[in-house]
Amino acid sequence: MKVIPVYIEAGISGFESPAAEYKELNLSLEELLLQHPNATFFGLANGRSMEGRGIFDGDVLVVDRVEHVSNGSVIVANFNGCFVCKIIDTDKGLLLSASDENKPIAITEADSFQIEGVVNVSFRLHKKLPKLLSCLA
Amino acid sequence: MFGLIDAVSFYARCEKVFDPTIRNKPVVVLTNNDGCICAVCPMARELGIPKFIPYFKIKSFLAKHNVVVRSSNYELYADLSERMMNVIARYSDRHYVYSIDESFLHFRNFACIDDWHQYGHVIRKAVWCETRLPVGVGFGSTLTLAKAANHASKKLAGFDGVAVIDDHSSRKEILSRMTLTDVWGIGTKLGKRLSMLGLKTGWDLANQSPKSMRSQFGVVVERTVNELNGMPCLNWDEIGQDKREIFSTRSFGQRVSDEHALKAALSSHASIVAKKVRGQQSLIKRLVIFASSSPHDDNYYKKSVIYEFPVATDNTLKIVAAISYVFDSIYMPGIMFYRCGVGAVELENSQFQQQDMFNVTVNNPQLMKCYDSVNHRYGSGAIEVAVAEKNDKWAMRRNFLSPGYTSKWSEIPKIIC
Numbered sequence: 001m002k003v004i005p006v007y008i009e010a011g012i013s014g015f016e017s018p019a020a021e022y023k024e025l026n027l028s029l030e031e032l033l034l035q036h037p038n039a040t041f042f043g044l045a046n047g048r049s050m051e052g053r054g055i056f057d058g059d060v061l062v063v064d065r066v067e068h069v070s071n072g073s074v075i076v077a078n079f080n081g082c083f084v085c086k087i088i089d090t091d092k093g094l095l096l097s098a099s100d101e102n103k104p105i106a107i108t109e110a111d112s113f114q115i116e117g118v119v120n121v122s123f124r125l126h127k128k129l130p131k132l133l134s135c136l137a
Numbered sequence: 138m139f140g141l142i143d144a145v146s147f148y149a150r151c152e153k154v155f156d157p158t159i160r161n162k163p164v165v166v167l168t169n170n171d172g173c174i175c176a177v178c179p180m181a182r183e184l185g186i187p188k189f190i191p192y193f194k195i196k197s198f199l200a201k202h203n204v205v206v207r208s209s210n211y212e213l214y215a216d217l218s219e220r221m222m223n224v225i226a227r228y229s230d231r232h233y234v235y236s237i238d239e240s241f242l243h244f245r246n247f248a249c250i251d252d253w254h255q256y257g258h259v260i261r262k263a264v265w266c267e268t269r270l271p272v273g274v275g276f277g278s279t280l281t282l283a284k285a286a287n288h289a290s291k292k293l294a295g296f297d298g299v300a301v302i303d304d305h306s307s308r309k310e311i312l313s314r315m316t317l318t319d320v321w322g323i324g325t326k327l328g329k330r331l332s333m334l335g336l337k338t339g340w341d342l343a344n345q346s347p348k349s350m351r352s353q354f355g356v357v358v359e360r361t362v363n364e365l366n367g368m369p370c371l372n373w374d375e376i377g378q379d380k381r382e383i384f385s386t387r388s389f390g391q392r393v394s395d396e397h398a399l400k401a402a403l404s405s406h407a408s409i410v411a412k413k414v415r416g417q418q419s420l421i422k423r424l425v426i427f428a429s430s431s432p433h434d435d436n437y438y439k440k441s442v443i444y445e446f447p448v449a450t451d452n453t454l455k456i457v458a459a460i461s462y463v464f465d466s467i468y469m470p471g472i473m474f475y476r477c478g479v480g481a482v483e484l485e486n487s488q489f490q491q492q493d494m495f496n497v498t499v500n501n502p503q504l505m506k507c508y509d510s511v512n513h514r515y516g517s518g519a520i521e522v523a524v525a526e527k528n529d530k531w532a533m534r535r536n537f538l539s540p541g542y543t544s545k546w547s548e549i550p551k552i553i554c
Contacts, residue, residue: 043550
């Protein structure tokens with residue numbers, strides 16, 4: 001539950017703030033960026049094959065398991081025991097990269113493949129945060 | 138209609154959610170301090186690995202079959218449990234979380250649903266989609282039948298994760314394929330006594346006369362029989378009853394022989410029990426305090442003492458003080474202690490406390506409220522009774538702990554681009 005804190009004041013301590021009546025919940029990044037908070041997890045991008053879609057090495061991916069997957073969605077999938085972030089080509093059954101250096105990968109019956117979720121949001125840290133550092137190492 | 142939904146081998150399955158490398162491998166999860174196996178995934182079960190076997194006894198077998206071993210990652214399980222419960226809660230008008238991976242549902246305004254089987258699949262699919270946890274769904278006209286249907290949904294051949302008991306034939310089909318002890322509320326002892334009457338299955342039990350069951354086995358079995366026949370006897374408040382005993386116990390990460398270390402561990406257990414007791418508005422009348430070496434040692438040493446409070450209390454200071462009163466009769470120099478604990482074995486309701494003319498209350502609700510709020514806000518252990526000071530030696534041993542995928546930024550899953 002999100003609560004707007006309103007403090008009870010005891011005693012007279014000058015004038016009441018003229019802004020007091022206008023107090024609202026502060027902005028929350030979660031509220032803005034997570035469509036389905038219960039079904040969302042964060043992951044750390046590792047590699048350069050998605051730079052064409054604005055996902056760089058070290059970016060944080062917001063992975064939504066509820067969001068509908070359509071042709072051309074940026075997805076995270078379990079591909080042969082590894083989490084990968086690619087563009088899905090649902091027509092041809094391909095995993096596409098957003099970089100000239102990586103060829104499309106065909107998903108065959110021999111592969112183990114499950115879609116984990118859709119990446120509609122990712123964010124970049126322009127200065128390394130100590131909290132994430134050991135993850136990047 | 139009632140429902141019971143629970144996750145299939147929850148702990149082991151949680152380990153697979155954020156680790157794709159082990160999705161197709163057998164996984165077992167160890168208890169506190171990596172002592173015993175407490176959860177096995179279906180693949181590990183197929184290898185015949187029993188639950189609750191000490192880890193050291195089966196270590197080489199696990200290695201030989203490439204079984205993945207994990208310590209209990211409670212932070213991860215708590216997060217996934219909460220997500221799972223959030224999904225389930227959306228599908229009924231009353232929801233009761235029964236344990237970390239089980240919840241009861243009560244449908245009161247759901248006359249519009251004519252196909253419960255299909256509705257069960259809708260819930261299952263939603264939980265899978267949002268959390269990647271497989272659940273079993275059981276529906277029945279009583280809590281006991283919902284529990285039976287849940288059993289069928291996972292354990293009986295021919296069910297695909299959903300089972301519904303809504304008429305005579307489905308009731309007969311499922312109950313006659315369940316043993317007595319599969320029935321909710323029938324434990325091993327009771328099951329043995331009932332089988333002496335020639336009963337074998339849940340259906341046999343359902344066909345007993347409730348009255349004669351009551352005279353032979355008491356009111357609990359009578360109610361079970363009625364519930365198995367579709368007559369609701371158990372209600373919400375009863376399944377959510379306050380615990381009648383509260384324990385905190387654990388084996389040490391490393392053996393302890395030092396007097397002060399043992400006392401600190403017992404005191405810490407005492408304050409955990411005190412906190413849980415306050416959480417359900419109870420007071421402790423009788424406390425059991427125990428310590429032992431390992432049952433696998435020669436000269437197994439075990440000592441347990443009961444302390445009775447003159448007036449029942451929930452005051453951490455008084456409860457920890459009780460440890461000091463009895464400590465000398467528990468401690469023995471030279472013993473390498475392996476396990477210790479504290480249990481509140483007789484509880485009173487704090488709202489209906491019997492006052493004593495000669496013993497004034499030792500409770501201090503204001504202090505305890507402050508103590509609990511500080512620990513809630515700044516993390517458990519922020520304030521402690523001095524004697525309970527933490528020590529690395531008996532901190533939980535979790536040698537095979539998976540990352541905090543959803544609780545620590547430095548441990549979020551890596552995704553290859």
